[in-house]
Amino acid sequence: MKIAQLKLLNFRGYEDVTIKFANDFNLIIGKNDIGKSTILEAMEIFFNNDVVKVDINDLNVFSENKTMSIQISFIPSNTTYTIDTIPTNIKNEYLLDQNGYLTIKKTWDCNNEKLSSLKTTIISNYPNNFTTPLVNLKITDLRKLLSEKYADVIDLDSINKNKSSEIRQAIYCATPHLTLEETEIDINKEDGKKIWTALQNDLPLFFLFQSDRENRDSDKEVQAPLKTITKTAIAELESELNQVKEKIINKAIQIGNETLDKLKEMSPEIANVLKPEMTNKAWDTLFSFSFSCDDGIPVNKRGSGVRRLILLNYFRAEAERKTSGNRNTIYAIEEPETSQHPEWQVKLFHALMDLPKNERTQVIVTTHSPSLASLCPINNIIFLFKKNGKINIQIEDNVDLTEVATTLGILPNIPVETSTNLKVILCLEGPTDVEFFDNICNNFGIDINSDPKIMSLSLGGGTLIYWVNKNYLRKLNLPEVHIYDRDVAKYAQAVEQVNSKPNCWAVQTQMLEIENYIHPSLYKEFYPIEDRFVNSTPDWKNSWSNKNIPEELSAFLKSEKEAGNQAIKNESASKIKEVFATQLSKKMKKELFEELNVYDEVNGWFEQIKKHL
Incomplete structure (x- = not known):
């Protein structure tokens, strides 16, 4: 599963907002204190409630409604789950919303200035023909409903009345004119609870890496990636570990029963009130991963840049991993550029953008850096800004690039005093293309590196910096030469647009890249x-x-x-x-x-x- 959208109701600075996500890489940008971290921390509370824990102070102070909720819609990778040994299809149970998403809502009642217990529901496009959703009915109530209202239209003998899911499907099929409407279904009752238990094992793993540094030996900048390494390794071996766990539980219960059999020979009144029961801890509590240091300086005693560098190389390793576990993984990273040399900032950012090439991975990043933002395709940008005192969100084709440039403080990157020397601007897609042209130019009687009349720009095709620099380049009124790879079809339109301007020339390569x-x-x-x-x-x-x-x-x-x-x-x-x-x-x-x-x-x-x- 991957996240399709997040909805926050009365959570911190958000009264009622829905944020849509790309299923690969997402970059959240905006001014300080606009709510970027809030989005990531809301997800952390939803998935783990560990690195960040929900608190009464998370309630929006301006809200008259004292109910706070975090709602996430997932693109389902599976629709069938085994419930009580029976395959149960959540689509056939009408547990998907009107967009076909699996939408889970977690709600807290904040009345009386305290946080109530968590309520978890599924937001589904459910038939309103039933007073109570069928997944919330006990099997005895399902049998009663079946015999009282459907005996004339269903062959009751053909249905296994010991299986709730089979009874529900028979009722759905026999009910005329099913009318669907958005419904909140409590998944803490009956088969709803069993379905939620199965769904939880299929939800993605979520890992949050924060920019804040704590001056403690247990610095999260070190501990978070190390814990993630442990959890990721366990997730990849989860099926094998669960088989081991099952064998251990069965063996322990067997020994327990044998002990009770012996006890019955001596004291049956005591043995009859006892039964074997096995508890176990989560696998990640049994293992701990770390790095030893030959120079005697512990990792958590090193500078913040080095500690963040561990995180950097963790992601570089992740980007090159050949396989992943059975569950999807979501990495949420706040300001990856923190404490890093500019060269490492770019390397880290490219590594993060590479991660979603593994189809089981989704990445969400926040940044204040115009340089890093310029590397991201515009369709992957989530732009936050305030208007009339409320937080607004722009995504995909609705992003106002002029407003983005103003918000991030992007300034013209060509000094005025040198621009008068320029004769031509070479416009290329990315930094590797600039390197390529710099290195091969001497074969063609030209030296791009040393000639002050030529300037190479990495525009990024349809990315943010392309449009920002394009607006600016028009003001320079200089000839432009644009060369784009052939592998991206949409560049053809850009080539046509550039060629329509005087003193500008553009082409796509005849080879793919x-x-x-x-x-x-x-x-x-x-x-x-x-x-x-x-x-x-x-x-x-x-x-x-x-x-x-x-x-x-x-x-x-x-x-x-x-x-x-x-x-x-x-x-x-x-x-x-x-x-x-x-x-x-x-x-x-x-x-x-x-x-x-x-x-x-x-x-x-x-x-x-x-x-x-």
């Missing part, structure tokens, strides 16, 4: 694979332009390692892009471009730059 322009003979400089990755037939170049090199090479390295080649290490696609751009591109020569049949194309790009110099 910039990485296709690195000759495969150079791969062995970094990866001990010789020529095995490349099709050795004479016509290998015919399919080369359409290969997704980073993804395919990453998969190839994995297969080689699994086949026993210990000299190879697994590399993510993003790491391969970095190696190609920063290292292999330096080794490209004219002859290698000609061998790939791309010299004329690449030379044409640089000719467009030269004519403005």
